[in-house]
Amino acid sequence: MAENVITTNDSSKSTSNQIVENFIFVWLNSGCDEPHEKNQQFISKLETIINSIEKFTDIDQCIELLAKIKDEKIFLFISDSLGRKLLPLIQQYTQIYSIYTTFKQQLWMQQYDNIKNVSSLDELLDKIQEDIRQLNNDLISMSIIPQSSNTDLNRLEPSFMYFQLLKENLFVLQYDQHAFDELITYCRTIYHNKKEELNNIDKFQKNYDKNKAIKWYTDECFVYHVLNKALRIFDIETIMKFSFVLRDIHCQIEERHI
Structure with a gap:
């Protein structure tokens, strides 16, 4: 049975449900909603660097969200067997910027160019911060500098x-x-x-x-x-x-x- 999506956003405020930044963090794990101290500490730290965080314990609900994301880049974290089942189903989603996993390097991972192995949640935070900096450099905004009068x-x-x-x-x-x-x-x-x-x-x-x-x-x-x-x-x-x-x-x- 599908479980409810757990999100850090307050659904009572429509404005706060908008993804107002260039990226969103998605975590698929059968136990990501359990009140483990390490999970809670990780989410608390993550909230200081990412505004939109979604946690899923169900593959179908996760895919449904990934399919809806059009204007933002996705940081996807998979940390158990659900992730391996998910990856073949989402290869068409070009908005996925990075995939992080705590799996040890395995042969099946080689077909995915954007998978990054991490050994701990602290290392994951460091990787995300690096990727945010790179992503912001990659996404070029329209210039507000006056254009040359010679422009065609x-x-x-x-x-x-x-x-x-x-x-x-x-x-x-x-x-x-x-x-x-x-x-x-x-x-x-x-x-x-x-x-x-x-x-x-x-x-x-x-x-x-x-x-x-x-x-x-x-x-x-x-x-x-x-x-x-x-x-x-x-x-x-x-x-x-x-x-x-x-x-x-x-x-x-x-x-x-x-």
């Missing part, structure tokens, strides 16, 4: 053209305290159970300075993760929430190139 506009992708038009409006609008408060509320909602990011949001609320917008983006906190994905998939609603931050980054870049 007829050859640009329609989405890029649309983004250029959006930029023109974003950067001339005036933003008030309401826009700032709205962004804070949104970020608190999507990170409502992530203590570290909530602390970052507090600092952002108290200390944000338009002359330090680039620093906030490059610090790889919530600003970087959410905005980076929104730009990559052209999520207009989220881009608009961060519009004053984008404007401030744009202004800083222009000042540095004068």
Whole structure:
């Protein structure tokens, strides 16, 4: 019988159910929902670096989720015999970025290029952090730097053209305290159970300075993760929430190139 999916997200809040970052962690294991101290400690640590975590004890439910993921990359952890049964069924899912396993290297694993062996949950955390850094480098967001006037506009992708038009409006609008408060509320909602990011949001609320917008983006906190994905998939609603931050980054870049 299929068991319920166990997730770190609060289903009572629709916004918090969104995958707001570029990646999601999926764990398939017959005992991953058991209250083992090591499991709980691992999940607590993992929550500080990944916002979306899904745990499954049923292969069918796991596959159902994997099939739905379109815009995010998946970190998949398999740690018992269920994983070996799962792998032949998911080879078509290109969104799977890395597969981690505690199995010792075996012959059947050689047909999967993205399997990584780990000897412990602590090593798994280190591998995930390495892969997140690599993934963020691989995923190129649309540039907010003004384009050269020599660009052949007829050859640009329609989405890029649309983004250029959006930029023109974003950067001339005036933003008030309401826009700032709205962004804070949104970020608190999507990170409502992530203590570290909530602390970052507090600092952002108290200390944000338009002359330090680039620093906030490059610090790889919530600003970087959410905005980076929104730009990559052209999520207009989220881009608009961060519009004053984008404007401030744009202004800083222009000042540095004068």
